[in-house]
Amino acid sequence: MQNTLFVRLFSALLLLTLVASGSLRAWAAGEESRGGAAVIAAGVTVEVAGDKTRLKVALSKPVNAHAHFMERPDRVIVDLPEVTFHLPADTGRKSEGLIASYRYGLFAPGRSRVVIDLADAAVVSALHAAPNDAGTMATLTIELSRVDREEFRRAAAQSRTVAAKAAPEPPMPKANVDARPVIMIDPGHGGIDPGAAAAGGGTVEKDLVLAFAKLLRKKLEAGGQYRVLMTRDQDVFVSLGDRVRAARAAKADLFISIHADSISGGQDVRGLTVYTGSERASDADSARLADRENRADAVAGIESREVADDISDILQDLTRRETRTFSHGFANRLVGEFDPVARLNKNPRREAGFMVLRAHDVPSVLVELGYLSSQKDLDLLMSDEWRGKMAAAMSSAVDRFFAARLAKQGTAVVLP
Numbered sequence: 001m002q003n004t005l006f007v008r009l010f011s012a013l014l015l016l017t018l019v020a021s022g023s024l025r026a027w028a029a030g031e032e033s034r035g036g037a038a039v040i041a042a043g044v045t046v047e048v049a050g051d052k053t054r055l056k057v058a059l060s061k062p063v064n065a066h067a068h069f070m071e072r073p074d075r076v077i078v079d080l081p082e083v084t085f086h087l088p089a090d091t092g093r094k095s096e097g098l099i100a101s102y103r104y105g106l107f108a109p110g111r112s113r114v115v116i117d118l119a120d121a122a123v124v125s126a127l128h129a130a131p132n133d134a135g136t137m138a139t140l141t142i143e144l145s146r147v148d149r150e151e152f153r154r155a156a157a158q159s160r161t162v163a164a165k166a167a168p169e170p171p172m173p174k175a176n177v178d179a180r181p182v183i184m185i186d187p188g189h190g191g192i193d194p195g196a197a198a199a200g201g202g203t204v205e206k207d208l209v210l211a212f213a214k215l216l217r218k219k220l221e222a223g224g225q226y227r228v229l230m231t232r233d234q235d236v237f238v239s240l241g242d243r244v245r246a247a248r249a250a251k252a253d254l255f256i257s258i259h260a261d262s263i264s265g266g267q268d269v270r271g272l273t274v275y276t277g278s279e280r281a282s283d284a285d286s287a288r289l290a291d292r293e294n295r296a297d298a299v300a301g302i303e304s305r306e307v308a309d310d311i312s313d314i315l316q317d318l319t320r321r322e323t324r325t326f327s328h329g330f331a332n333r334l335v336g337e338f339d340p341v342a343r344l345n346k347n348p349r350r351e352a353g354f355m356v357l358r359a360h361d362v363p364s365v366l367v368e369l370g371y372l373s374s375q376k377d378l379d380l381l382m383s384d385e386w387r388g389k390m391a392a393a394m395s396s397a398v399d400r401f402f403a404a405r406l407a408k409q410g411t412a413v414v415l416p
């Protein structure tokens with residue numbers, strides 16, 4: 001008993017010393033979360049006092065935390081080991097003190113993140129995860145202090161190199177040993193980036209599209225004709241560039257990004273839409289949507305990186321043109337298969353500059369399954385029967401797409 005008390009006192013002293021040293025890195029007393037039981041966040045409170053705002057998160061045990069800053073929009077990003085957040089759905093939506101809003105979630109396997117959108121320029125003046133008196137729980141405190149624009153800019157500039165290092169490594173696909181076509185399914189958003197939300201915030205895009213993507217994978221794998229991969233198969237953040245890189249590294253023959261939209265004040269706007277990539281959007285709504293979807297990296301607190309080109313421009317242009325023809329062909333087939341079974345958007349075939357559709361050598365489409373802002377669409381999106389029908393329609397569009405490609409290459413194919 002005495003021994004434990006001594007360790008606890010010593011830990012508390014060590015923690016105080018580290019925090020007092022001014023380091024933004026808060027070293028937790030006690031064990032690292034890695035290897036131990038999962039850390040759980042069970043509650044959040046916000047305290048506003050003059051020029052300071054404190055965000056306090058109740059954790060099941062102490063953790064290491066590290067903060068950095070980003071400008072335009074102004075954000076504070078706090079990196080943590082993997083934390084499971086058990087918090088009400090509307091947490092972080094309210095503006096309080098220096099906090100305009102905040103988000104939290106898994107950023108990469110084993111790593112979680114809190115991203116705070118700032119209402120005004122501010123830096124982190126204290127960051128620690130002190131164990132509470134009983135030593136069984138801990139409170140992570142993120143203290144923000146108002147600063148002038150210049151000081152914030154300096155803090156953001158200093159953070160930039162750290163942020164670059166913190167970007168997750170692209171997932172490494174396994175070596176392709178079979179000759180079957182590779183299909184990369186890309187469930188949008190994930191982890192810290194929830195995507196669109198239904199009214200009330202309980203249902204979010206990242207969960208709906210992941211459930212749908214898993215169903216689609218099952219349907220596509222059932223015939224045994226394809227190797228089906230996913231850019232994510234859990235609630236984790238994947239950057240837009242890494243989604244494209246994963247498709248290219250796996251030499252995917254088809255990339256299908258799955259999303260669900262939301263539009264404010266547009267309860268009547270509904271239906272399924274199929275997009276292909278293009279520098280010029282087909283219409284203003286599509287341009288706005290692509291802008292919104294392209295902000296996913298900023299939402300999670302990383303800088304978007306363009307996908308590096310690795311061959312000469314002329315060759316790339318040729319490949320791009322051919323790829324575009326395949327993308328359009330598949331998108332049209334999708335609309336054709338959806339038409340008899342789905343409620344389509346009034347203009348179901350659109351184009352816009354989505355970052356995830358930029359692989360020059362992978363035919364790519366982005367499907368917006370419907371609008372979370374429409375109760376009728378939301379009911380469909382939540383229905384197992386509807387999801388099954390849509391996944392079946394997509395799967396037969398995939399069959400027809402590859403049948404046509406093989407036919408072009410001179411191989412006889414029997415359509416299912």
Ligand SMILES: [Zn+2]
Pocket residue numbers: 188189195196205259260261293
């Ligand atoms: Zn989306």
